[in-house]
Amino acid sequence: MITAEGLRWIVTVLFALTGAFCAYRCLQDRTAGERTGDVLHVVMCVAMVAMAWPATMSFARWPQTVFFALAAVWFVGVAVTGASHGDHGGRRAAFYHVVMMAAMAWMVFVMPRAMAGLAGPGGTMEMPGHAGMSMSVSGAAGSTPADVTTVALVLVAVFAVAGLVFLARAIDEARVSRPPLRSLGSGANGVMALGMALMLLTMA
Amino acid sequence: MSIDQNAEKLTPERESPAEPRLGWAGIRPLLLRLHFYAGVFIGPFLLVAAITGLAYVWAPQVEQAVYDHELHVPAAATTVPLDQQAAAAKALVPDGTLTGVRPGLTPTDTTQVIFNRPGLEPSFHWTVFVDPHTGDVRGQLETYGSGQAMPVRAWIDVLHRSLHLGDFGRLYSELAASWLWVVVLAGLALWFGRVRRKRAAAGRRAKLLTWHGRTGLVLAIGLLFLSATGLTWSEYAGNSISELRTQLDWTTPSVSATVPASSGRDIGLDGAREATVRAGLTGPVEVRPPAGPGKGYVVAQTGRSWPTRADSMAVDPATGTVTDTLRFADYNLAAKLSKWGIDAHMGFLFGIWNQIVLTLLAVALIAVIGWGYRMWWLRRPTRGEARAGRPPARATWRKIPGRALAPALVVVAVVGYYLPLFGLSLLGFLIVDGLLEARRRKAAA
Numbered sequence: 001m002i003t004a005e006g007l008r009w010i011v012t013v014l015f016a017l018t019g020a021f022c023a024y025r026c027l028q029d030r031t032a033g034e035r036t037g038d039v040l041h042v043v044m045c046v047a048m049v050a051m052a053w054p055a056t057m058s059f060a061r062w063p064q065t066v067f068f069a070l071a072a073v074w075f076v077g078v079a080v081t082g083a084s085h086g087d088h089g090g091r092r093a094a095f096y097h098v099v100m101m102a103a104m105a106w107m108v109f110v111m112p113r114a115m116a117g118l119a120g121p122g123g124t125m126e127m128p129g130h131a132g133m134s135m136s137v138s139g140a141a142g143s144t145p146a147d148v149t150t151v152a153l154v155l156v157a158v159f160a161v162a163g164l165v166f167l168a169r170a171i172d173e174a175r176v177s178r179p180p181l182r183s184l185g186s187g188a189n190g191v192m193a194l195g196m197a198l199m200l201l202t203m204a
Numbered sequence: 205m206s207i208d209q210n211a212e213k214l215t216p217e218r219e220s221p222a223e224p225r226l227g228w229a230g231i232r233p234l235l236l237r238l239h240f241y242a243g244v245f246i247g248p249f250l251l252v253a254a255i256t257g258l259a260y261v262w263a264p265q266v267e268q269a270v271y272d273h274e275l276h277v278p279a280a281a282t283t284v285p286l287d288q289q290a291a292a293a294k295a296l297v298p299d300g301t302l303t304g305v306r307p308g309l310t311p312t313d314t315t316q317v318i319f320n321r322p323g324l325e326p327s328f329h330w331t332v333f334v335d336p337h338t339g340d341v342r343g344q345l346e347t348y349g350s351g352q353a354m355p356v357r358a359w360i361d362v363l364h365r366s367l368h369l370g371d372f373g374r375l376y377s378e379l380a381a382s383w384l385w386v387v388v389l390a391g392l393a394l395w396f397g398r399v400r401r402k403r404a405a406a407g408r409r410a411k412l413l414t415w416h417g418r419t420g421l422v423l424a425i426g427l428l429f430l431s432a433t434g435l436t437w438s439e440y441a442g443n444s445i446s447e448l449r450t451q452l453d454w455t456t457p458s459v460s461a462t463v464p465a466s467s468g469r470d471i472g473l474d475g476a477r478e479a480t481v482r483a484g485l486t487g488p489v490e491v492r493p494p495a496g497p498g499k500g501y502v503v504a505q506t507g508r509s510w511p512t513r514a515d516s517m518a519v520d521p522a523t524g525t526v527t528d529t530l531r532f533a534d535y536n537l538a539a540k541l542s543k544w545g546i547d548a549h550m551g552f553l554f555g556i557w558n559q560i561v562l563t564l565l566a567v568a569l570i571a572v573i574g575w576g577y578r579m580w581w582l583r584r585p586t587r588g589e590a591r592a593g594r595p596p597a598r599a600t601w602r603k604i605p606g607r608a609l610a611p612a613l614v615v616v617a618v619v620g621y622y623l624p625l626f627g628l629s630l631l632g633f634l635i636v637d638g639l640l641e642a643r644r645r646k647a648a649a
Contacts, residue, residue, distance in 0.1 A: 168606030
């Protein structure tokens, strides 16, 4: 769950857009394997949006955990067999998607523990010397379990790097030619990875 | 701080090589475009901020003259107790709640008795000025902020901050502060890039560019300081900064006014002040009465010049014991920097020299903005229908490799989140720019 409302909306819009893009790509002329990958991405985007909001952050926790664990297994299969992975990239990208789906399963599973200590008391901060400078501040974060923090921070680093790599690829692809679906696909992967990093950072 | 004269040579149609190399040639067009559009966009806001800021810098001297009767009295040997002065003031403000008393620092200063009163705007107070030697009331005025600004200074302050347009008006100063550092940093990079290439100035526009760049170089540190401190006051970015300070435990501490249950005895304003004087709290102070049962007097230093004197003490109203002391020296670094930054931005920290430096900054900024617009004007075509100088070309991002642009985009997104007006205005610009480019391509096809 993301406590800052503005950030929550940003994450919602980003994952709604990337989810819509994956759904659109799924409807194009593609193989069954590629379509499966797209569907898994769409479900992941929906889950990320749900996870960002307090009311739905722990919705269907166990089914989601199992689903994303199975999705990770699917991408293991893709990576091992070298099956068509379409615009998602090659075998290396498939391994990345294994990590992504496994991270999703982990996030959904530990979310209640991670969020347990978040609600803290609010207060005000006086800014000396000038009127209109008394500001309300939200409650401070409570303590998150150390194991959750450690795993989350490692995953933040992984997804931040992955997001930058995908974004860089999207930029370079958009520069040299205009295959919208391909460069948009890299861009969507980048946005999803950075969105994951952001969500994990709020859990850490 | 330069808009290079060759900007017009960059055309949107020119595609960069498939593998652009990271270097000055790739980055410069983007910086040029950023500096140009951001400068043109916030120039008017910065002009208003500079002019109103200039007026504010010298407002303390103006208010000393305009409100001489309220602020000053003939010196005398005798002094009326603070409680008696407060009672005289209270008689004139029956609907007011006493929030503080500021004894005069010298024998020629009046005592300021400060009230909260129904109907006052937030941060405004009602202040009664009392002759400390006779107890006579010299006048009463609406004052503003913790600096006790008199009406003239308060009016200029609100003008500088919000143009008297309420929260909507605060957007102008936040936009200016949010973009100023971007314009300055891009301008610095362009200037150093130009110097590195040892480009000689020739022609009227080139000379203006030299003036624009050199003056901007000298101003840079001051402008970055004004931008940073201005942002702490802003509505949205200010909230972000406050949140960040809270999360990092960098908030400004406050003295604890909680005291043991009292017996009903009250030492009064004079007793509280004397207790703190004995404890070493001297200089200009504000004595605040207990906020309620179980609370004590708070006596806080109100000095704003260097060395900063912002200690405060809580005093038990029953016993006169100092129950808590908060020294400015014990503030965390962020709180100290915040206090110093605010006082320097307002021209109080280093007295007259602070005011002179701010004045020079404001005047030079006005000149730099004027030269910037003038250069744009000189670049306008003298034939055809175009009435303004051609802006730097689009698609400058194509000259920068993805491995450099991607992290930069992420940094911009993070900054845009914490400085929302910067982020939203940039996003709006990119959308409009993209639409215009799409329309141009469609028309060209």
